[in-house]
Amino acid sequence: MPERVNPNKAESQMTLASARSMSDDRQPGWFSRRTRMERYLMLAATTVVFVVVGLAISLAGVIYGYQSGMLKGSETSQLALISAEPLTACQETLPESPSEKCLTKGCVQAASKLIDSMDEAVNPCDDFFRFSCGGFLQKKIIPDEKSSLSRFNEISDDLQEKLRGLVEADPSDDDSPATKMVKNLYKSCMDTDRINERGLNPLKEILTQMGGWPVVEGSSWDSSAFDWHTNVYINRKLGYSLDYIFDFSVTTNIKNSTWRIIDIDQPPLGMPSRKYLLKGFNDSDVQAYYNYQISMAELLGADRETAERELKESLEFEIRSPM
């Protein structure tokens, strides 16, 4: 830009403006003065420089990333289970994996189970459920005898198997009295030969001690000799539940959990829920319950007609109770 020093400021501004336009018109720029070939070469050279600089920056980035990755990898190679490689752009915003890592047997097993249940091919930002549980869905099959399967089922089944191992073991002198009783009880339940041999006799003896089941006793049942207080007392003494006339338990006081209180409540009904009984006597579930009662009474020696009549009366009483 040509500079003309002029004492008059206003004039100087005017001159500058006109000088600029003059220089544009009359003096072609340095670029305009180059030949066509020179211009093309310059354009090509500039492009090449940009490309080279860009490549150099990318390469540096890749090398740096590779080195720091290697470093990280060597530090945590054993921890591949726990610190999975970042999978997605969204994970880059997650905090660094914790510096303290648990490498005990239990932790490694737990981590392995977790990873086994995951589907790392799924982006957690797209479908977190599939990402965290996809592996479980793919690998697990619901066994025929089950309607569902979950981690809780698996843990519970595992526990049952362990418990079975414990109670099936032969009693030893080191066992506590409670453990010995559990082992004996389990053994007696599994001894089906002896159970079949004794048949219904133990049950009949117990029923007699309880005062007898009226439908089985038939005409020999003496209702005037029945006293419900005594019946509750006998049940208690024989070690059976009291929850027939009243539901009785010792429980935590909801008003002060440091106390235990005696809780007296209405007894449960014979079917799992009152909703069955509310469907009435002719409902198929209620009918199944009724037929079951009749079969039990018959097996214990009741007359079928008596059983049908009396058990219908008692069932109708039970149906009316929750209304």
Ligand SMILES: *[C@@H]1O[C@H](CO)[C@@H](O)[C@H](O)[C@H]1NC(C)=O
């Ligand atoms: C609960 O019972 C304990 C023991 O009697 C008593 O010390 C405590 O003050 C009770 N708490 C309340 C909230 O009443």
Ligand SMILES: *[C@@H]1O[C@H](CO)[C@@H](O)[C@H](O)[C@H]1NC(C)=O
């Ligand atoms: C049950 O069915 C019988 C005959 O099918 C009928 O006579 C009786 O009224 C029904 N009882 C109820 C409670 O619906």
